[in-house]
Structure formats: C-alpha cells, structure tokens
Amino acid sequence: MAPPAATLPGVSYVMPVYNEAAYIDDAIESVLAQQYEGERELVVVLGPSTDGTTELVTERAAADPRIRIVTNDALSIPLSLNLGIRAATHDVIVRVDAHTELPADYTSLGVATLQRTRAASVGGLMVATGRGRLQSAVARAYNSRLGLGGGAYHGGASEGPAESAYLGIMRREPLLAVGLYDEGLKRGEDWELNLRLREAGHLVWLDPALRVVYWPRDTWGKLTRQFTATGIWRGELVRRLGGRNSLRYFAPPALVLASALSLVLLLLELTGVVRGLAAWLLSVVYLGPVLYAALLVSLLFVRSSGETLADRATFARVIAVMHFSWGAGFLRGVLLGARDAVDRSRIES
Helix, strand or coil, X not given: CCCCHHHCCCEEEEEEECCCCCCHHHHHHHHHCCCCCCCEEEEEEECCCCCCHHHHHHHHHHHCCCEEEEECCCCCHHHHHHHHHHHCCCCEEEECCCXXXXXXXXHHHHHHHHHHHCCCEEEEEEEECCCHHHHHHHHHHHCCHHHHCCCHHHCCCCCEECCCCCCCEEEHHHHHHCCCCCCCCCCCHHHHHHHHHHHCCCCEEEEEEEEEEXXXXXXXXXXXXXHHHHHHHHHHHHHHHHHHCCHHHHHHHHHHHHHHHHHHHHHHHHCCXXXXXXXXXXXXXXXXXXXXXXXXXXXXXXXXXXXXXXXXXXXXXXXXXXXXXXXXXXXXXXXXXCCXXXXXXXXXX
C-alpha cells in the first residue's frame, strides 16, 4: 500500500536543456505524467538554444504552473544543475536529461528506494533506444558491455551499493553538504559528485527496477564529438584523482596507443629501419590492434532478430568510433588537461 501523500517528500526535477527541440516535449511529458502523490515541480534550466527549444519550453511553462524556468547562458551542465538545485523548493532532487523519458512509476519507486536504503543518491538503468539504423546501433552499443565498458547502470547489475548513479534521485541536504556539482568539470560530473558523496560517508545505490529511456546521438559527427569530449574529461579526472578511477577507463587509450605504435612500427619495417630480430621482438605491439580488428569482424556474424548485414556493420563501426574517440580524448586530457573542452555534439550536426 502506498504511503499517504502527506508523508511523501516533495520532489524537484532538475532538467538542463540545450538544443533539444526534437526531444524536449516527450521529456517534459514523462515528468509531468509521473504517478507520484507528493508535491512536484519541474525546474528547466535553459541554455542558449538556437533550434526553438527555448520557445517550446516557455510555451509549456506558461500553460503549466508546475514548470519553472531558470536560465544559464553558459554551456555547462554542472552549472545548470547547480542553478536548478539551488532554485528547487523540495528535499528530493531528481536529475532529468532532455534526451530521456521516465516511466510513470519512476519517481515513486525511486523515492521508496531512497527512503528504504537511506542512500544519498539512487540511480537506475539507462535503456538506450534509437530511430533508424545509426541511432539504433548507437543505442545497442550503449546497452552493451562492449560499448561502454560495463558500467553498472548500462544493464545486468543487481541492486546494491554502486560507484555512481545514472541521473540520480538525490537528497538535497547531502548534495549541499559536499558542495553540489563541480562547476569546473564539463563531463563526468555525476561520477565525481558520487565519489565525493561516498568519501563523505554517504551511500550511493543502484536499483535496476529504475529504468530510463535514453535517446543517444544520431549522427557520426555528434557521436565522435560526444565521446571525444567525454574521454578528455575522464583524462582530466585521472589527472586530478589518479588511482580512484576504475581500470576499465584505461582500455580505450591503451588501444589507441597500441594502434599508433603499430602504424609506426609498420612504417619502420617497410622502410627497412627495423628488421630481423628487433622487428620480431617489437611485433608484440601488433597483438592488441589485430585482436581488436578480429573482434570487430566477429560482430558482423553475431545475428539478432531482424538485423541485416548493414545493421551489424554499422554497429561494429559505432563500437570503433566510441572506443577510438574516447581513447584519443582521454590521452589528450591526461597529457594536456581538459582546459575549456566542451561537448559540441548538441551544437553541430
């Protein structure tokens, strides 16, 4: 039996928005349709959109008092989140992205888990979905351990303490106590915030019953820019936090390095600079790229219902773009720092 509305905490949904005209109506509708009896509000933090998003949100807010608007002229998700949290009026903060859609019971399940576990931050599973061949292949990669390295919120995990929480249903007080999101980051802000929550003695919890539909990037250019920026900022986090990063983050940059060394060695062998025993000993650098190429080829033969060879080839290419873009970005971030790197996948097609 559900608790009476009077005992349920109020919920503030905080949604940073920038150039999301194709998705914003569905995202807002999924929030307003939540089956939750406590008080609710949606705080939309509007960036300087150029595709009509601002007008769409303004029209929705004028028609529904549950929607409040905060503006942020900077292209910074952490800053937008902090502005939204500070403007929120309720004790439970639910982060929502404009590329996501919440099932109707998401809030009620999440708040119940928050109260049951006494966690500071609760997250669920990202269920990526797509339209058309490319976006569907990107969604499949998101949902695969192969695509994003096996993060718990990409599926297959059981309920329990977690390293981070996807989006996050969070208690306002612990967030304020640890200083909210780090506004010096442009990517990886969720992971870094949950790290500080855990180091402060708070619990971060994964509940697989919480499932969020996510619409990934839908062009090759957007995908490349997104993963390059994400890799750069993970490299920056490694510079800052060192060994507190999971080992899985080092696999893509290792692949990029091995591939670069293989090309250099091949050139030296073809020109006769390296030969004989030296060439044989150094040939070990070929192992990683060759095995990776074999993996990509094998994906062409892994059939799912209704998939064509073109679908499988697109999926293999998506995997490669994700890994090499992320890995190259990571190396740049480690060596040079993130500086002012921004994910421009929302700006350019």
